[in-house]
Amino acid sequence: MDVKFIEIFNEKKTAISSRWLDAMIASYPNDNSGFLMNQKDRFANPVGYTFTIGIEGIIEVLVKGEDFSESVSFLEDIIKVRAIQDFTPAKAMAFVFQLKTIVREELGKEIRQNQIYDALLDFESKIDDLALTAFDIYVKYREQIYELRTDELKRMTFSLLKKANLMSEIPDQEFEHKDQK
């Protein structure tokens, strides 16, 4: 990525992170007391903590400009939380795209002065990649919610079904053998 772009991004890193967090917290309009933002204890406020750490982590990786796969775990932590809250898929994921707007607004002046529009486009493509990954993650966790329900039912009834000879367990070895084929 463009050296100049990375330089100016680095300078504004804190402001970008904090605006991104603000935008994310704004999706909880009922949080009038500012709990999600103000309670800093990571155990008393796991949602706020996960978002803060996640955003910082993603920004750090993006700023390095190389492989963004390192940021996936942060992205995953954030999306895991949003996947089980009261959001439509679009609202749950909007935060990824908001970063584009924030970066454009924060760095707009410097980008114009330095004529590095291409670098901005490069960066935005990275965010697009991030968004695609984010969709994969979101869908994975939404699917898991339904898997949890069936797994729970199995745990509750497996011993009964086994006893009634309605179900039998495939021994591990046999299973591994089949996998190898």
Place this chain on the structure above:
Amino acid sequence: MAPKVKLPKPGELSKIDFKTPATDWMDTPVEFKPGTFCWGSKEKDLLTLGLPNPRQWSPADEDWKIPEGWETTILEGMAERLSKYRSFKIFMDICVRCGACADKCHFYIATGDPKNMPVLRAELIRSVYKKYFTKSGKFLGRLAGARELDMNVLKEWWSYFFQCTECRRCSVFCPYGIDQAEVTIIGRELLNLVGLNIDWISGPAAACYMKGNHLGLEPHAIAGNIESMVDDIEDITGIRVNPTFNRKGAEIMFVTPSGDLLGEPGIQTCMGYLMLFHELGLDYTWSTYASEGGNFGFFTSNDMAKRLNYKIYAEAKRLGVKYIIGGECGHMWRVLNQYMDTWHGPADFLEVPVSPITGTVFENAKSTKMIHISEFTADLIKHNKLNLDPTRNDHLKVTYHDSCNPSRGMGLLEEPREIIKAVCNNFYEMPENTIREKTFCCGSGSGLNASENMEQRMRGGFPRANAVKYVKEKHGVNMLANICAVDRAALPALMDYWNPGVGVTGVTELVANALVMKGEKERTTNLRFEDLPGKGGNE
């Protein structure tokens, strides 16, 4: 040519009602989204229990089929409870809205929904109390925080009183000691007056009323399930344990939640009880009648809880035992420790529990005559009466989840920890503000461990899972121990979502795995038929 469609710009798409202005809580009606509520109670179960307004209904429908004049029923019910329970009256009157409880609820922490703040959850009912039972509310109305009772309010009650797990974490922080669980309990009682409960509560309660336990297991099924555990124990240890059922004249009656009789990992905990009692040569019996320690009546009404609890003392009397030991369970112990004696005591036909192995007199159970398996086991370990090989649990890095009711409800904090430390070499505590009295709920207590509300459960359990994640990352913790049947049923799903790779176990399962029994063969697997470290054939 196709008509030109105006497409929204990307920025508009992501901004659609993104910053919804917050409306006042009284003007925000509750929404019922699938995944966030439990199914309504079934007609047949309400009929069985003799509860009002039995009918088929769904919370997702607009019409909940509530009988005419329901407002009067609710208000009269409220008046009756205000005069009957002084605590309820006080809790309605004394809250100063200091906010100490506000951010202590696991549901609030995970959702940011203000109606999940304990103070506001109580306000849902307090606002109606003000309108109809206080002068200021009658005259000043909304200015004094009062509001009319209407269908929206009733639906809101149903939604939020079945989003409280009665864990009582908030009450630890309340300077006035307002017990939000009791407000929820009354709220649920009032809802039950017009036939509003959830299926996951009224179903088990009805089964318990007819068959003696929540799962509806009949005597032969109970004996059969335990028999198959006995077979498994023989495969693992070479020892055949011989439990007895409904045996008159036994010294001790053992009562456990029926969740331990079916489903994993409850059955492994149950195998643990069987092995421990066999090794001690304890003169005890199971009852297929008092076959449920838990009490889903407690999540319905005081009367229902009392009715379902009756069988425990009645059966102890019928069998002529000296005292009762109870298994690992959560709300079961709040009921046994704090209510049973008042409802059905004094149990003067029983004796103060004395451990036949150590001679310890359990003075704490002088009145109820019923002791917790963890108290009993911790006493054995303290007196060095068990031959234990903790290395069999060396593949486990264990942390302990204080189940809400035994920790906050009866102060059972040290015993389980002493046991775990004696049977495991790797034990790590979660952070201080997430354990003991301040423990975070599993998010599925008080009858909310249904599967249709999985999203809600994942939210409610997030603060707990977040603390487990911390010890998992810091110490490599891979096992979450607890002493509660609902935890054993609910936490596996929570861990699969938030912390995959962390298992769930009852404390007694850990004990049984470490227990070196007299005459046992060399064990190669644990109670889950997994290879023991360094001893398995598949490693």
